[in-house]
Amino acid sequence: xxxHVAARPAATAEAASRLAIADCDIHPRLKSVKQLYxxxxxxxxxHLATFGTTYRQPWxxxxxxxxxxxxxxxxxxxxxxxxxxxxxxxFMTAQHLDPNNVALGILNPLQTGQGTQxxxxxxxxxxxxxxxxxxxxxxxxxxxxxxxxxxxEDGPAAAREIEHWASHPHFAQVLLLSRTAEPLGxxxxxxxxxxxxxxxxxxAVHAFGYGGWPISAGGWGSFYIEEMVGHAQAAEAVVASLVxxxxxxxxxxxxxxxxEGGSAWAAALAWRMDKHWKKLRQEVPELSMAPSEYMRRHxxxxxxxxxxxxxxxxxxxxxxWIGWDRILFATDYPHWDFDDPAQALPLRLTEAQxxxxxxxxxxxxxxx
Amino acid sequence: xxxHVAARPAATAEAASRLAIADCDIHPRLKSVKQLYxxxxxxxxxHLATFGTTYRQPWxxxxxxxxxxxxxxxxxxxxxxxxxxxxxxxFMTAQHLDPNNVALGILNPLQTGQGTQxxxxxxxxxxxxxxxxxxxxxxxxxxxxxxxxxxxEDGPAAAREIEHWASHPHFAQVLLLSRTAEPLGxxxxxxxxxxxxxxxxxxAVHAFGYGGWPISAGGWGSFYIEEMVGHAQAAEAVVASLVxxxxxxxxxxxxxxxxEGGSAWAAALAWRMDKHWKKLRQEVPELSMAPSEYMRRHxxxxxxxxxxxxxxxxxxxxxxWIGWDRILFATDYPHWDFDDPAQALPLRLTEAQxxxxxxxxxxxxxxx
Numbered sequence: 224x225x226x227h228v229a230a231r232p233a234a235t236a237e238a239a240s241r242l243a244i245a246d247c248d249i250h251p252r253l254k255s256v257k258q259l260y261x262x263x264x265x266x267x268x269x270h271l272a273t274f275g276t277t278y279r280q281p282w283x284x285x286x287x288x289x290x291x292x293x294x295x296x297x298x299x300x301x302x303x304x305x306x307x308x309x310x311x312x313x314f315m316t317a318q319h320l321d322p323n324n325v326a327l328g329i330l331n332p333l334q335t336g337q338g339t340q341x342x343x344x345x346x347x348x349x350x351x352x353x354x355x356x357x358x359x360x361x362x363x364x365x366x367x368x369x370x371x372x373x374x375x376e377d378g379p380a381a382a383r384e385i386e387h388w389a390s391h392p393h394f395a396q397v398l399l400l401s402r403t404a405e406p407l408g409x410x411x412x413x414x415x416x417x418x419x420x421x422x423x424x425x426x427a428v429h430a431f432g433y434g435g436w437p438i439s440a441g442g443w444g445s446f447y448i449e450e451m452v453g454h455a456q457a458a459e460a461v462v463a464s465l466v467x468x469x470x471x472x473x474x475x476x477x478x479x480x481x482x483e484g485g486s487a488w489a490a491a492l493a494w495r496m497d498k499h500w501k502k503l504r505q506e507v508p509e510l511s512m513a514p515s516e517y518m519r520r521h522x523x524x525x526x527x528x529x530x531x532x533x534x535x536x537x538x539x540x541x542x543x544w545i546g547w548d549r550i551l552f553a554t555d556y557p558h559w560d561f562d563d564p565a566q567a568l569p570l571r572l573t574e575a576q577x578x579x580x581x582x583x584x585x586x587x588x589x590x591x
Numbered sequence: 592x593x594x595h596v597a598a599r600p601a602a603t604a605e606a607a608s609r610l611a612i613a614d615c616d617i618h619p620r621l622k623s624v625k626q627l628y629x630x631x632x633x634x635x636x637x638h639l640a641t642f643g644t645t646y647r648q649p650w651x652x653x654x655x656x657x658x659x660x661x662x663x664x665x666x667x668x669x670x671x672x673x674x675x676x677x678x679x680x681x682f683m684t685a686q687h688l689d690p691n692n693v694a695l696g697i698l699n700p701l702q703t704g705q706g707t708q709x710x711x712x713x714x715x716x717x718x719x720x721x722x723x724x725x726x727x728x729x730x731x732x733x734x735x736x737x738x739x740x741x742x743x744e745d746g747p748a749a750a751r752e753i754e755h756w757a758s759h760p761h762f763a764q765v766l767l768l769s770r771t772a773e774p775l776g777x778x779x780x781x782x783x784x785x786x787x788x789x790x791x792x793x794x795a796v797h798a799f800g801y802g803g804w805p806i807s808a809g810g811w812g813s814f815y816i817e818e819m820v821g822h823a824q825a826a827e828a829v830v831a832s833l834v835x836x837x838x839x840x841x842x843x844x845x846x847x848x849x850x851e852g853g854s855a856w857a858a859a860l861a862w863r864m865d866k867h868w869k870k871l872r873q874e875v876p877e878l879s880m881a882p883s884e885y886m887r888r889h890x891x892x893x894x895x896x897x898x899x900x901x902x903x904x905x906x907x908x909x910x911x912w913i914g915w916d917r918i919l920f921a922t923d924y925p926h927w928d929f930d931d932p933a934q935a936l937p938l939r940l941t942e943a944q945x946x947x948x949x950x951x952x953x954x955x956x957x958x959x
Contacts, residue, residue, distance in 0.1 A: 289871065406809040406817075438808040439828035440821065441774040445836060446874050449774075451867045452831050453808065455859065456824040460807035463820050468813060487859035490905060491823065494898035495853055499819045502928060503657065506814050530862035532912070537858060540908050544900070560870060 242577070243326035244564050245585035247525045248429070248482050248553035249319075249367075251330050251360055252294070252309035258359070262351035267344060276339045276348075279404070279435045289447055292559035300557035308557035312363055319556045320366060323564050326582060327591050328367045329395050329553075330356055331429055331482065335372040337400060338432050345374035349384055353394075361393035368395035368591060370427060375399050375415060382414035389422035395589040396425045400432025401457045401484060408461075408468030420476040425523070425588060428461055430454040430483040458484025459492045462522060466496065469509030471517040478588065479522050483555060486524035487532075490544040493518050519546060523588055525553035526580075527562040535569055551588065552581045610945070611694035612932050613953035615893045616797070616850050616921035617687075617735075619698050619728055620662070620677035626727070630719035635712060644707045644716075647772070647803045657815055660927035668925035676925035680731055687924045688734060691932050694950060695959050696735045697763050697921075698724055699797055699850065703740040705768060706800050713742035717752055721762075729761035736763035736959060738795060743767050743783060750782035757790035763957040764793045768800025769825045769852060776829075776836030788844040793891070793956060796829055798822040798851040826852025827860045830890060834864065837877030839885040846956065847890050851923060854892035855900075858912040861886050887914060891956055893921035894948075895930040903937055919956065920949045 253259065260268055292298070296308035300318065304311060320328060336348025349372045356369035371388050373381035388394050397419045405411060407428065419426045431454070437443045438453035458481050471477055496514035504510065510517070524545065532538050542550055554562050564581070572580070585591070621627065628636055660666070664676035668686065672679060688696060704716025717740045724737035739756050741749035756762050765787045773779060775796065787794045799822070805811045806821035826849050839845055864882035872878065878885070892913065900906050910918055922930050932949070940948070953959070 289874075401809070403809050406807050406812050409813070434808075434810055436808055436810050437804055439774050439832070440770050440802075440804055440806040440825035441828055441832065442772060442802055442804050444774050444828075444832060445777070448864070448867050448871045448874050449831055449835050451871075452835075452860070452863050453828065455863050456827050457808035459824050460809055460812075460821065463817055464807070464809065464812060467817050467820075485859065485863055487862055488856055490900065491853065491855035491859060491898065491909070492820070494855055494900045494906075495820050495823050495896070496816070498896050498899055499816050499928075503816045503819075506657075506816050528863070528866050530859065531866055532858065532862045537908065537912055538862075540905065541859070544905055560867075 259351035370398035378414035382418035385418035406464035408464030627719035738766035746782035750786035774832035776832030
């Protein structure tokens with residue numbers, strides 16, 4: 224199977240003159256889980272060697288990504304010096320950060336123990352991953368900011384992890400995944416939102432993860448492409464749950480960033496929520512304004528994978544409803560479905576829209 | 592709990608001069624399951640009396656609709672002569688068909704044995720329901736057309752039911768529900784699509800039903816409103832499954848109508864499918880064109896519950912992408928969230944758009 228991935232231009236001398244950008248979805252990887260050992264107690268080192276990690280994970284039966292793209296990565300992203308894509312800061316700098324003029328890069332590590340069923344192991348791995356991000360990434364390149372990964376199925380433990388890093392200047396946000404044991408608006412997760420808001424950190428909800436449920440209300444699909452499309456519906460369900468459970472009403476300072484789940488659905492979701500809320504508002508008395516208002520005030524969206532409608536003006540229309548200040552550029556480096564900043568937004572933008580979307584919206588949100 | 596439902600104007604003398612409309616989602620109800628007995632064998636009559644029906648149904652633990660709206664219905668829809676809303680053709684005529692100038696009404700009966708776990712019972716009840724529609728509804732009012740309800744979890748049995756009614760002029764479409772045991776593109780359901788296409792009948796997929804799965808990829812939500820919003824995501828998953836499984840590629844004459852699941856999401860879904868299909872098309876080699884093309888050619892949408900965005904022009908923009916010829920007006924009579932044709936489409940329309948959306952699109956689709 225030969226997956227169609229367009230060749231990308233080599234880094235050129237012009238790169239330095241390009242507009243500086245923020246990349247709000249970069250995936251750093253461990254070379255090996257042993258990189259976490261300096262921050263894992265003997266107990267957890269032995270546990271990992273003896274038991275490994277256990278997830279609610281149908282992916283254990285097959286690849287989470289197309290097999291033709293090992294590590295879900297661009298074929299050209301394997302570091303020449305060895306190791307897997309995303310594991311080598313020097314190569315990431317040469318291949319992505321420098322040529323694409325990344326002025327602010329948000330790290331979203333994914334294989335971190337989040338969602339693993341042993342909650343104490345999850346907490347230990349998340350702590351070690353956060354330490355590793357500082358030691359190996361943000362401490363070595365000031366353009367990068369880390370995400371506080373948390374053992375999200377245990378709200379109080381996750382809140383403690385956020386509090387631990389709250390005053391550390393290298394952390395830009397808290398990171399959750401979108402498919403959890405219960406919808407993310409449920410109260411088991413509220414300590415996360417309260418701690419993040421108290422720390423002044425946005426909460427990013429990245430696509431993927433797994434809570435035991437199929438991505439479709441009709442059960443298990445057949446195709447990888449169906450899962451990739453389904454992440455948008457999963458993201459819609461996350462936003463609906465956060466709004467309707469009153470999370471934003473209860474935690475007014477909370478800012479949420481939906482990552483890799485798309486954004487073109489936002490308006491349709493808001494309209495449907497508003498329509499039903501007008502008649503059913505007594506069911507959710509904590510809401511003091513329409514669901515769409517909570518979305519407009521509290522939710523941001525990253526671009527990748529950016530929709531490419533024909534005619535293209537429809538893309539601008541969807542962003543116009545969301546707000547040009549709420550869209551954050553992201554590449555998903557080093558993953559195979561990387562959006563190239565030179566080509567990713569096929570729209571005529573005003574200079575203000577371009578600067579906001581590619582850089583300033585992220586600087587404002589992350590205070591960076 | 593006092594649910595907000597706007598008062599509706601009484602039928603007036605002007606009604607007759609109003610534009611004639613098609614209503615593509617009217618729900619007729621049995622006064623009692625005994626109304627089906629003329630078409631049920633002694634065996635199934637005894638079965639119903641002894642065992643009842645068994646569904647994959649969490650709703651058995653609580654109301655499927657707000658309890659304050661018994662039978663999910665408008666409070667003014669209870670027939671003065673007795674019986675439940677939707678069960679009395681005379682009252683439906685006086686309250687809805689005549690004053691709203693319904694020239695074509697598509698019946699979508701919902702409590703029909705579809706999805707019941709005993710497949711033979713499901714088939715028997717569907718047959719009886721189809722007979723009942725002709726005897727009690729379409730045979731008495733020529734404005735009405737029936738839907739062939741089928742035991743959809745058994746594809747061959749469902750196809751036989753469609754073939755039985757294929758040449759009967761009172762049937763406008765085949766009716767499925769959106770939440771099934773597997774995604775509706777799976778091959779167990781293909782005999783339904785083949786039989787419907789052969790009979791020249793569109794397949795309507797109405798929101799609701801239940802296959803055992805939560806409506807969200809993150810598990811079980813808390814609120815009725817969350818379920819109502821989630822029907823849109825369930826509808827998205829149905830369309831994705833039909834497109835990506837190659838159902839439209841294999842059955843080129845198939846026409847699908849998405850009912851009560853919204854339509855404003857259609858463009859966002861199409862764009863996300865296209866984006867991933869460009870890179871992953873080898874996974875779905877049956878597709879000979881982009882997923883969005885299959886949607887444009889094969890899918891129609893009913894309006895209710897119509898989105899009411901601010902500013903309203905966004906609604907026109909979403910319809911523009913879908914195609915003005917693909918939107919079918921529907922009220923959901925007698926349900927509590929009925930859309931009034933006098934108020935339901937808060938848009939400035941051209942005369943051609945108005946005639947298409949309120950009447951001609953349905954006449955063309957249903958050849959009625």
